[in-house]
Amino acid sequence: MVSGRGLTDLDLVEAAVAIESGALDPVELTEAYLARIEATEPELNAYVTVDADGARQAAASARDEIAGGRYRGPLHGIPVGIKDIFDTAGLRTTYGSIRYAGNVPTSDAVVVARVRSAGAVILGKQATHEFAWGGRTDNPHFGPTHNPRDLTRIPGGSSGGGAASIVARSCLIAIGSDTAGSVRIPAALCGCVGLKPVYGWIDMAGAFPLEPGLDHVGVLARTVDDAALAVGVLGGPVVAGRRGPVPEGGRLRVGVLTGGSQDLLDDAVRSGLGRALAALAEAGAELVDVPLDGVDERAIAILTRIKATAESVHRSDFRDHPGSYGPDLAELLFGPAVTDRQRDDALAAVDRAVADLGAAAGDLDVLLSATVPITAPPIGAMTVPIDGESRPIEPVLTRLTSIANAAGWPAISVPAPTAPPGGTPTDLPVGIQLLCAPGDVGALLRAANSVMGGSRAVHGYPNSSRRTTLT
Numbered sequence: 207m208v209s210g211r212g213l214t215d216l217d218l219v220e221a222a223v224a225i226e227s228g229a230l231d232p233v234e235l236t237e238a239y240l241a242r243i244e245a246t247e248p249e250l251n252a253y254v255t256v257d258a259d260g261a262r263q264a265a266a267s268a269r270d271e272i273a274g275g276r277y278r279g280p281l282h283g284i285p286v287g288i289k290d291i292f293d294t295a296g297l298r299t300t301y302g303s304i305r306y307a308g309n310v311p312t313s314d315a316v317v318v319a320r321v322r323s324a325g326a327v328i329l330g331k332q333a334t335h336e337f338a339w340g341g342r343t344d345n346p347h348f349g350p351t352h353n354p355r356d357l358t359r360i361p362g363g364s365s366g367g368g369a370a371s372i373v374a375r376s377c378l379i380a381i382g383s384d385t386a387g388s389v390r391i392p393a394a395l396c397g398c399v400g401l402k403p404v405y406g407w408i409d410m411a412g413a414f415p416l417e418p419g420l421d422h423v424g425v426l427a428r429t430v431d432d433a434a435l436a437v438g439v440l441g442g443p444v445v446a447g448r449r450g451p452v453p454e455g456g457r458l459r460v461g462v463l464t465g466g467s468q469d470l471l472d473d474a475v476r477s478g479l480g481r482a483l484a485a486l487a488e489a490g491a492e493l494v495d496v497p498l499d500g501v502d503e504r505a506i507a508i509l510t511r512i513k514a515t516a517e518s519v520h521r522s523d524f525r526d527h528p529g530s531y532g533p534d535l536a537e538l539l540f541g542p543a544v545t546d547r548q549r550d551d552a553l554a555a556v557d558r559a560v561a562d563l564g565a566a567a568g569d570l571d572v573l574l575s576a577t578v579p580i581t582a583p584p585i586g587a588m589t590v591p592i593d594g595e596s597r598p599i600e601p602v603l604t605r606l607t608s609i610a611n612a613a614g615w616p617a618i619s620v621p622a623p624t625a626p627p628g629g630t631p632t633d634l635p636v637g638i639q640l641l642c643a644p645g646d647v648g649a650l651l652r653a654a655n656s657v658m659g660g661s662r663a664v665h666g667y668p669n670s671s672r673r674t675t676l677t
Contacts, residue, residue, distance in 0.1 A: 213238035214375040218432035221378060222280035225272065232272070232283025236265035236327050239285040243329065243376045251351045252361075252371040254290045255298045256330035261285065264327040271325065281439050282325030287377035289365050290331040291338045292318050293412040301414040302334040302364075304347040305523075305530045315412025317381055317423050320440045329377055333367030336532050338383055338416050339516055340364055341391050341603035342585075346532030350585045353396055355634055359582035362392030362603065368426045369396040379436050380426040385416045386508055387577075387607025389424035390619035394577035394637020397621045399654075400426050401433040404644045405614030407441045417515040420508070420611040430620060430654045458491040458653050460640075461570040466501035467606060468575070470592050475576045478622030478636030482574070482657045485623050489656035496566045496573065504559035505601050508608040510552035514544035534588075560613045564643070571649040575606050577619040577637030610641045617641035620654045 213235050216224065224230035240258050247253055268283035293299050293311035295318075300306045314322065321328065333351040335343050343351040343366025351366045353359040354374040361370040368380030369392030382389045384402040393400025402424040410421045425440075427433040462483065471479065483493060517539060524531055524539040531539065544552075567573055579602060580590055589596045610617035622636040638657050642650045 214242050214378075216378075217428050218280070218284060218378055218435055219429070221284060222282075222435070225283045226277055226280075228272075232265045232268040232327065233262070235283065236261050236285050236329075239329060239376060239378070242374070246354075246374045246376050248349075249352065249357065250354060250370055250374055250376070251349050252332055252367040252374065252376060253287070253330045254300055254302075254333050254348050254367070257297055257328060260297065261327050261329050268325050268327065278323075278325035279439055280435055281321070281379070284326050285329050285378050286321055286326045287329050287332040287368055287371050287380040288318060288321070289338075289368055289380070289382045290334050291364075291383050291413050292381065294318050294328065294331065297328070297331065299331060300348070302336040302338065302345055302348070303530065305527065307347070311412075313412065316409045317440065318412065320408065321381060324439050326379075332365075332371055332377070332380060335364035335366070336535055337414060337516070337520070338364040338385065338388060339512075339535055339538075341387065341600055343367060343370075343392065344585055346534075352585070353582045355397060356582065358584055359634070360395065360585050360587075362395035362578070362582065364388040365400075365424070365426065366392045366396075369393050369398055369400065372396070372398045372426045372428060378428075379432065382424050382426055383410070383413055383416075384422045384424040384611065385420045386512060386604040386611055389422075389426060390577050390607050390617060390637065390639060391603050393426055393619040394621075394639075395582040395635065397635030398426055398428055399430055399433045399621075399658075400424060400619045401437060402610065402617050403437055403441060403647070404616050405611075407437070415515075415519065417512045419515075420512065420608075422611060430618070430651055430658060433618070434651050456652075458486075458572065458649055458656075459494060459570045460486055460491045460653055461494050461496035461566060461568070461573045463498045463566070463573055463575040464495050465497035466499040469501075470579045470602075470605070471576055472580050472592060474581050474634065475579055475636050477625065479576050479638065481623040481625065482638040485659055486574075486653065486656050491653065491656060494570060496570070498562060498566045500559060500562065501605060502601075503555055504609055504612075505605045507552040507555035507559070508612055509601060509604065510544060510548060511556060513538060514549040514552070517543055556612045559609055563609055563613055563615075567643055571646065572640045572642045572653045574638065574640050574653070577607060577639040578603055579605055581634035581636060606639060610639075615641050615643055616647050616650055618650060618654050620658050622657070623659060
């Protein structure tokens with residue numbers, strides 16, 4: 207059996223190898239994660255629903271199948287969390303809304319069906335912003351999810367429960383959705399890996415929609431290799447990531463987005479970006495500055511596109527049941543609807559931004575920027591100070607991420623290298639985003655691994671509910 211380390215310290219690759227070889231019992235692994243959930247909830251509030259009985263049954267089935275020679279692959283027996291926007295047959299799915307607090311679907315979302323088919327163990331449903339329409343996971347009905355690096359701050363969103371759980375070690379892989387950065391934003395603010403594959407990687411059927419033309423399924427994990435492995439199992443072949451320098455003869459050309467992509471970074475993010483670029487240069491990558499402006503225009507245009515679609519889904523329900531919506535969605539729905547002209551102008555602006563992105567990519571392997579211009583803001587903040595100016599929080603959070611959704615390109619957020627001599631547990635994470643045109647995802651993963659240098663997200667055990675950080 208595995209010994210010498212806590213079971214929840216194993217990454218996915220390590221746990222999968224140990225399970226396949228018989229050195230790790232899926233039941234013991236699941237019990238370790240259920241104990242971890244008990245230790246971190248409800249203080250963290252990463253889960254809306256924990257299915258301990260179902261998880262134990264799935265783990266026992268995995269153990270029996272593997273012992274009988276019916277190993278299904280690298281997710282067999284692996285504890286997984288599912289964002290509460292995806293239907294789970296027989297398990298409560300709220301979509302982050304009080305109106306659906308008692309909703310128990312009769313069928314699985316497509317991605318959930320694939321998770322079950324892979325033999326994974328579903329631990330429960332993880333917290334999301336109300337209807338996934340926001341980047342904070344500050345849910346008015348089920349309470350805010352807390353950033354495990356500082357419990358007074360947001361985890362990001364809308365897949366905030368998954369990111370918080372990954373970093374706090376209360377799941378091994380988290381399945382999220384990403385419409386304007388909803389996997390990558392919380393990965394950046396909490397300090398883990400968030401991977402949004404190409405548009406259509408997995409059908410979004412069985413998820414409550416936000417903007418179907420932008421909605422993606424994504425994964426949150428501790429390492430690039432873990433994320434790549436999960437994506438490969440659930441959605442098709444993906445080139446495995448590497449750790450360490452790029453092999454000789456395979457030098458990566460990385461386009462560093464400048465201009466508007468860097469003009470509003472806070473000092474911590476700017477410093478983290480510098481460390482990431484140094485890590486890539488040390489790994490042998492060629493760094494090329496690539497100006498890309500119009501960032502504000504495109505960010506607002508994409509949010510306008512999302513609002514136009516989302517309000518068409520929610521406006522009648524809001525009219526009939528206004529008290530069932532939290533204050534930030536109520537403010538969006540109480541105000542004037544997006545006009546046809548505004549929507550058309552937004553779509554045209556998005557099209558221009560996507561064309562500009564393609565031109566910027568040129569013959570480069572990947573493009574790079576910060577994931578979010580700021581570190582995690584305090585819970586409850588609706589504006590953030592940047593460059594001496596107070597700005598609404600949602601356009602800031604999605605400022606650099608949403609273009610990948612509009613283009614449908616694969617994108618990943620990884621933690622920036624920590625400052626020497628390794629940072630402290632109270633340092634807030636900084637995320638680095640890499641994206642590429644559909645095709646050579648291997649280059650994306652290689653570059654991401656070079657930034658991380660094989661490191662993992664910082665996580666630990668809470669000694670007291672009075673602590674600011676889970677350590």
